Amino acid sequence: MLAEMRMITITMGRALVPDRGRDSVDVVTSSRKPAPTLSLSPATAAAVAHVLAPLELRLTAHRRAVLAALEISDRPLTTDEVVHRSGVPVSTVYRNLAELVEAGVVVRVAGAGGGDRHELAEPFSQHHHHHLVCVQCGIVTDFDPSAQLERLIDKEVGALLQSTGFEVSNHVFDVRGRCYDCVSAG
Numbered sequence: 657m658l659a660e661m662r663m664i665t666i667t668m669g670r671a672l673v674p675d676r677g678r679d680s681v682d683v684v685t686s687s688r689k690p691a692p693t694l695s696l697s698p699a700t701a702a703a704v705a706h707v708l709a710p711l712e713l714r715l716t717a718h719r720r721a722v723l724a725a726l727e728i729s730d731r732p733l734t735t736d737e738v739v740h741r742s743g744v745p746v747s748t749v750y751r752n753l754a755e756l757v758e759a760g761v762v763v764r765v766a767g768a769g770g771g772d773r774h775e776l777a778e779p780f781s782q783h784h785h786h787h788l789v790c791v792q793c794g795i796v797t798d799f800d801p802s803a804q805l806e807r808l809i810d811k812e813v814g815a816l817l818q819s820t821g822f823e824v825s826n827h828v829f830d831v832r833g834r835c836y837d838c839v840s841a842g
C-alpha cells in the first residue's frame with residue numbers, strides 16, 4: 657500500500673484536515689512547531705518595512721506573522737488571539753506588538769475591560785472604520801458608517817478649526833453596547 661503525503665493547511669489557527677474517517681488520520685507528531693502560513697500582503701509589507709527601517713527594526717518572520725494575523729482579521733485581536741493565529745511565541749508577540757505600536761504600525765484599541773486589542777493602523781490597513789464595543793464580553797468589531805455620516809463627521813469636526821482653533825488629524829468613533837451573542841444569551 658502506498659503511503660500518501662497530505663498537506664495540512666493551518667488557517668486562522670485551526671488545522672483543516674479532510675474528513676476521511678478517524679483511523680485514517682494519522683498525524684505524525686513533531687517537536688517542531690508548524691511554521692506560520694499566514695502571509696502579509698506585499699503592499700503592507702513594503703509600507704511597514706519603510707517605516708521600520710529608520711528605527712533599525714527588521715520585518716522578521718515573527719513580525720510578519722503577527723502583522724498578517726491583524727491584517728487578515730475583520731476585528732481587533734487580543735494578544736492571546738494574535739498568539740493563537742500567528743503561531744508566534746507569546747513573549748515574542750508581546751514584544752513585537754509593543755514595538756509595532758511604538759512605530760505607529762499597530763494601534764491599541766480601547767475595549768471594555770479585559771486585555772488590550774490591536775489592529776493595523778489605518779495608513780497600513782487603508783481601511784477607515786469605526787468600532788462596536790461589547791461592554792459585556794469585551795469583543796470589538798469593525799463597522800463602516802455610511803459615506804453620508806463620514807461626511808457629516810468631517811464637516812462638524814472641521815468646523816471646530818473655525819470656532820476653537822482645534823486642528824483635526826483624524827477621528828475615532830466607538831459605539832458601546834452588547835453584542836449579538838451576549839444579547840442572545842440573555
Ligand SMILES: [Zn+2]
Nearest residue numbers: 790793835838
Ligand atoms: Zn459580547
Ligand SMILES: [Zn+2]
Nearest residue numbers: 784785786806
Ligand atoms: Zn469615520
